[in-house]
Amino acid sequence: MSSQKPALPRTLIRPPSLRVENITKFYPVGKSLFGSSKSFVHAVENVSLEIAKGGSFGIVGESGCGKTTLAKMLVKLIEPTAGRISVDLGDGQFTDCTTLGHQDTKEFRRKVQMIFQDPYESLNPRITIFDTIIEPLKVQKIGNLSERKVKVTKIMAEVGLTPVNDLMFRYPHELSGGQRQRVAIARALILDPIFLIADEPTSMLDVSVRTSIMKLMLDMRQRLNATFIYITHDMAVARYMCESIAVMYLGKIVEMGSTEDILQNPKHPYTKALISAVPVPDPTYERWPVLIKSGVAKPIDPLDRCRFFDRCLEATEHCENFSHPILENKAGGRAVACYEVS
């Protein structure tokens, strides 16, 4: 860690609590008989960023852009191929969480929690809601039985699982989709995490239920003072859930900044196309043309140039001949990875 290193791309209002440096994840494809592989899916490549303490940070992008892979590396569900992730777990020190020992990993797991996309699959159908929510406390050996019961009852009321006494001993199949997602949120919050990572927690839910879960998560964020990382493909949801966002395309962050800024004034050609393609719930809205070449992005062994080159309408010769542009801090607290943006 030398002081000459250039500043990491950041959107900070407060000091960072998570620092990601050059993180990369390759998946081998077409393994030979002896397990060696010549081709790799570049799921996430050379991503660096810092996330502010207590903020809500969104990772936005289309399917296959690597947003879930990035999130899973942040919670140590996947080991990165290369790179460092360091986290401030509340003691002001940055711990490199790629090289934690057994005991430290357990501590890490207590402080970093995840909420998954599909509440129909992320809950064990054979145990009750009470057992689901109390399990993290048992694993982490926190409190005795009566203390745990008090905690469970309290958190259930907080996330709107009421009447608590009625719902406590039900099984997941007896709950609606919205209630199940509330159980998943309660389970994640019961350990008072410092980081909460939610992977599309509302995309499986109905319109009216989605809003109530979004409200609940916003509410919890204010109450907990934890750092939220929210993964979504939906720009409109990101607008409500995240102070700042990173837009990903084919394993790279192409633009990063405050959510409202990016929505009003996107700089990267991909972000522009993405935002203009979002349908608007207003029949009188005159839409801008979506400026992007059609085509399918190939994540397997991409050429060493801008990932967006093949679909970009603003691409120049420079873009063709040079490596993928670095995500740089530009004017107005914005980081953009594009040669054409000054």
Next chain:
Amino acid sequence: MNQNALEVENLSVEYTTRGGPVFAVNNVSFELKSGETIGIVGESGCGKTSLALSLMRILPDNAQISSGRIILDGVDVVAISDSEMRQYRWTGISMIFQAAMNSLNPVYTVGDQLLEAIEAHERITREDAFERIEALFDLVGLDPVLTDRYPHELSGGMRQRAVIAMSLASDPSVIVADEPTTALDVIVQERILRELQKIQQQRSMSMIYISHDLAVIAEVSDYIGVMYAGRMVEYGPANDIFANPTHPYTKALLDSVPSVKGPKRELVVLEGELPDLMQPATGCPFAPRCNKKTSVCTKSLPMRIDLGGRWVDCFNPLVELAGAANE
């Protein structure tokens, strides 16, 4: 000026289940002029897919159209036999299904599947059929070379385009699109919606566009029908519905949708759960969640109020009714 391509009158669809009969579609009526699009919007379980399947008469075995009429080009397709209906499917009315992955057969090339659809309905030479398939691919923005490919060789967007091409194969006058872009990314979705609208204009085709996504419905629809618990509760021109929703449910839905454009307004949560269709309550199905509820709402079904070009089923609609307001 336009005549009606489709009229649906008092349509009900009944499912026979172990718990008793369930009316997934209950007394739904609307009409659709040729060249226009009606967007059917509602949450899961509101009966919008059952409505689509009943229009095609491809309901599952335990479901049947229990009453009502579906008049397509002047013919009541509920009354005709199965073999007669076969002539209307694809040529009179066709459907774009939700999951393009599942509506294509993985062991045939996409070209062969289109060929099968065409040959099933028309006497046509192979050459003519292939010529048409290539023209259809061109129309939906697919390279005609792709006719030789298998479904797994195509991306999600390309598969959905192939499915759209197939639904257009026999030049239907009405197309039922059931969430055709729900599984797709926004940029692809935008392209396909444009393409559909272009084709619709060229062929003056009518479309029934079914979605839970109000933003997509706003993009494509001329008229909107809002469904709740099997009933259509509000119907009218898209601009009017979005500007002045009159049913409390429509209002609640619109208030809960986030948008990337315009000022960032507070989202309003619609409390409560969807009703259980197994045990229909007396009165308005939306009453338990409604903030405009009065004592009459739980006693009987609301009557239809005609608002001139649009209507609403509600005792307390969000409009000033001349004369009726002080009732």
